[in-house]
Amino acid sequence: MMSGSSGRQRRGVTLAVLACAIAFPFLASGYHLYQGAQVLILAIALLGLNLLTGFNGQISLGHGAFFAIGGYGAAILTEKFGVAYWAAIPIASLVCFGAGFLFGFPALRFGGLYLALATFALAVATPQILSYKGFDAWTGGSQGVLLAKPHAPFGLLTADQWIYLVCLFCAAVLYWAARNLATGRIGRALIAIRDQPIAAETMGVNAALYKTTCFGVSALYAGVAGGLSAIAVGFVSPESFGLSLSLSFLVGIVVGGLASLGGVLFGALFIEFVPNLADQLSVNFGESAKALPGAIYGLLLILIMAAMPTGVAGALRFAARLAAAPGARSS
Amino acid sequence: MFMELAEAKAGTADQSVDPHVSALLAVEGVTMRFGGVTALEDVSFVVAKGAICGLIGPNGAGKTTLFNCISRLYVPHAGAIRFDGNPLASFARHEIASLGIARTFQNVALFATMTTRDNVRVGAHALARGGFLSSALAFPLAGREELRVAERADALIEEFGLNGVADRPAGELPFGVRKRVELARALAIRPKLLLLDEPAAGLNHEEVDALGAEIRAIRDRRGVAILLVEHHMNLVMRVSDQVVALDFGRVIANGSPEAVRANPDVVRAYLGSAG
Numbered sequence: 001m002m003s004g005s006s007g008r009q010r011r012g013v014t015l016a017v018l019a020c021a022i023a024f025p026f027l028a029s030g031y032h033l034y035q036g037a038q039v040l041i042l043a044i045a046l047l048g049l050n051l052l053t054g055f056n057g058q059i060s061l062g063h064g065a066f067f068a069i070g071g072y073g074a075a076i077l078t079e080k081f082g083v084a085y086w087a088a089i090p091i092a093s094l095v096c097f098g099a100g101f102l103f104g105f106p107a108l109r110f111g112g113l114y115l116a117l118a119t120f121a122l123a124v125a126t127p128q129i130l131s132y133k134g135f136d137a138w139t140g141g142s143q144g145v146l147l148a149k150p151h152a153p154f155g156l157l158t159a160d161q162w163i164y165l166v167c168l169f170c171a172a173v174l175y176w177a178a179r180n181l182a183t184g185r186i187g188r189a190l191i192a193i194r195d196q197p198i199a200a201e202t203m204g205v206n207a208a209l210y211k212t213t214c215f216g217v218s219a220l221y222a223g224v225a226g227g228l229s230a231i232a233v234g235f236v237s238p239e240s241f242g243l244s245l246s247l248s249f250l251v252g253i254v255v256g257g258l259a260s261l262g263g264v265l266f267g268a269l270f271i272e273f274v275p276n277l278a279d280q281l282s283v284n285f286g287e288s289a290k291a292l293p294g295a296i297y298g299l300l301l302i303l304i305m306a307a308m309p310t311g312v313a314g315a316l317r318f319a320a321r322l323a324a325a326p327g328a329r330s331s
Numbered sequence: 332m333f334m335e336l337a338e339a340k341a342g343t344a345d346q347s348v349d350p351h352v353s354a355l356l357a358v359e360g361v362t363m364r365f366g367g368v369t370a371l372e373d374v375s376f377v378v379a380k381g382a383i384c385g386l387i388g389p390n391g392a393g394k395t396t397l398f399n400c401i402s403r404l405y406v407p408h409a410g411a412i413r414f415d416g417n418p419l420a421s422f423a424r425h426e427i428a429s430l431g432i433a434r435t436f437q438n439v440a441l442f443a444t445m446t447t448r449d450n451v452r453v454g455a456h457a458l459a460r461g462g463f464l465s466s467a468l469a470f471p472l473a474g475r476e477e478l479r480v481a482e483r484a485d486a487l488i489e490e491f492g493l494n495g496v497a498d499r500p501a502g503e504l505p506f507g508v509r510k511r512v513e514l515a516r517a518l519a520i521r522p523k524l525l526l527l528d529e530p531a532a533g534l535n536h537e538e539v540d541a542l543g544a545e546i547r548a549i550r551d552r553r554g555v556a557i558l559l560v561e562h563h564m565n566l567v568m569r570v571s572d573q574v575v576a577l578d579f580g581r582v583i584a585n586g587s588p589e590a591v592r593a594n595p596d597v598v599r600a601y602l603g604s605a606g
C-alpha cells in the first residue's frame with residue numbers, strides 16, 4: 001500500500017497529533033476544552049461518512065439523522081432508563097448500525113444523485129420526527145432532553161477534562177479501526193465497488209453486502225459522535241439535528257479530503273471554527289450586515305476548494321511529495 | 332441434450348475423451364435477447380479442463396454477451412451453463428470467482444484510483460474470508476489473510492514484470508500495461524477457467540506474438556482452461572486447441588483451428604463483415 005518510509009512518517013505524525021491532543025485538556029480550559037471535544041466528535045462523524053462517501057462512493061446528505069439517533073439514544077437511555085453513559089453510547093451506536101444497515105438496502109436501488117436525494121429527505125424529516133407529539137414521553141418534544149454531566153472517576157479531573165478525554169479515547173479507537181478497515185481487504189473492496197462495481201463483483205466482492213454493511217458502520221460512527229455530543233453538550237433537541245448538520249458533515253469530508261482518514265481532523269476544525277470566524281469577520285461591517293456571516297463562510301469555502309481541490313489532505317500530500325523530490329515534475 | 336454435447340465436442344483435439352468426464356465448462360442451448368436483438372441463440376459447446384478455446388466471430392456476434400452470461404452479469408433467457416458439473420444459475424455473481432472463474436474485460440475494467448498492487452490484491456479477494464469486524468479490530472485471522480493476499484499479489488506482479496508500476500495508480504498507466512495488470516489480477520484467485528476478452532486489442536505485431544506465447548505459458552504452468560475472444564485470427568489459430576465461431580449469436584463452427592479456419596460458413600461470415 002505505501003512504502004516503509006511514508007508509513008513511518010504517517011505513524012510519526014499520528015503520534016505527534018495524539019500527544020498534542022492528550023496534552024490539550026491540561027493546557028486549555030473552559031470553552032476551549034468544550035470546542036476541543038466538539039472537534040473530536042465531528043471528526044468521528046466525518047470518519048464514518050468518509051468511509052461511506054469517500055471510500056465506497058455512496059453519497060449521504062442525511063448523516064445528521066444517525067447522529068440524532070445516537071444523541072437521543074444516549075439521552076433517553078441515561079435519563080429515562082438510568083443506563084450509565086459509557087454503556088448508553090455503545091448501545092445507541094449499535095442501534096445506529098442497525099438503522100444504517102437497513103437504510104443501506106433501499107440505498108442499493110438508488111445510485112448517485114438519487115441516493116443524495118433520498119438521504120436529503122432523511123435529513124429534512126429528522127427534526128420533525130424528533131419533535132412529533134406521540135414521542136413526547138421519551139423525546140421531550142420540541143423541548144428536548146437534558147442530560148446530567150458525567151463526573152470524572154476518582155475526582156482527579158474536572159468534568160470538562162473528563163468528557164474531552166472520553167471523546168479523545170473514542171476518536172482514537174475509531175480512527176484506528178477505520179484505518180484497519182481502509183488499508184485492508186475491506187477497504188480495497190469498498191474502493192473497488194466505487195471505481196468499478198461490476199469488475200469488483202466478478203472478483204468475488206459481495207457488493208450488496210459490503211455496501212449495506214458500510215452504511216451500517218458509517219451510521220455507527222455517526223451514532224457514537226451523536227451520543228458523545230449529547231453528553232458533552234448536556235442537552236439534545238430537534239433543532240440541533242437539522243439539515244445544516246448533515247450538510248456540514250459533507251462539507252467536512254470534502255474540505256478534509258475524500259477518502260482520507262487523517263483529513264477528517266481538518267474537516268472537523270473547519271466546521272467547528274470557520275462559521276465562528278465568519279461571524280467575527282462580519283462584525284467589522286457593522287449591524288446592518290445580517291446575511292454577511294453566510295456570505296463570508298461561502299466565500300471561504302469556495303476559496304479553500306479552489307486552492308485545495310482534493311481537500312487539505314490532498315494538498316498536504318502534494319506538498320510532501322514536492323518536499324521529498326524538489327524539482328521533480330508532478331505528472 | 333446428450334447428442335448435442337457429443338456433437339459439439341466432435342472435432343476437438345482429443346475426441347477419445349468423454350466430454351462428461353473432462354468438460355470444465357458446458358454451455359447448453361444458451362439464448363440471450365436484448366429487446367428485439369438476439370445476441371445468443373441456442374449456443375452449445377464444451378471446453379475441456381486445461382484447454383485453450385478460441386471464441387471468434389465478427390463484431391456483434393455475441394462473444395462478450397456469452398462472457399457476461401458466464402459471469403452471471405446477464406441471465407440467459409434459455410439454456411444452462413455448467414461449470415465443473417454445477418449449473419452456474421444457482422450461484423450469485425460474486426460467487427463465480429470462488430468457483431474458479433476469472434475474467435478480463437474488453438474495455439479494461441481496472442480500479443483506476445488504486446495502485447497496481449491493490450488491483451491485483453482485489454483479484455485475490457475471494458481467497459480470504461474475513462469480514463468488517465475482523466478487519467476493523469485487526470483480528471489475527473485478518474492479519475494472516477492479508478499476508479497471504481499480499482504474497483500472492485507480489486508473486487504475480489513479479490511474474491508479469493509489473494514491479495516498476497506496482498505502486499502507481501492503475502488509471503495513470505498506458506493501455507498495454509493496464510491490460511497486463513488486468514491479466515495478473517484475473518489470475519490472482521488461481522482460476523480453473525480464465526475468460527480473456529480481446530487481450531490483444533491495441534497491441535502491435537510483436538506484442539501480439541509475445542502475448543500468444545504468454546497465453547500458452549499461463550495455461551501450461553497452471554493448467555487453467557482459457558476461453559479466448561480475439562479478432563487477431565493468427566493469434567487464435569496459433570494458441571487454441573479448439574475454436575468456436577459465432578455469427579449473429581449462433582455457433583457456426585466448432586472444432587480444431589484448422590477445421591474452423593477452412594469452414595465455408597466462417598469464411599463467409601468474415602468476408603461478409605469485411606465487405
Ligand SMILES: Nc1ncnc2c1ncn2[C@@H]1O[C@H](COP(=O)(O)OP(=O)(O)OP(=O)(O)O)[C@@H](O)[C@H]1O
Nearest residue numbers: 365368370388389390391392393394395396397437
Ligand atoms: N447490454 C446490452 N443491451 C442491449 N444490447 C446489447 C447489450 N449487450 C450486447 N448487446 C447486443 O448484443 C449483440 C452482441 O453484442 P456483443 O457485445 O456480445 O458482441 P461481440 O461479439 O462481443 O462484439 P465485438 O467483437 O464488437 O466486441 C450486439 O448486437 C449488441 O448490440
Ligand SMILES: [Mg+2]
Nearest residue numbers: 394395396437
Ligand atoms: Mg465484445
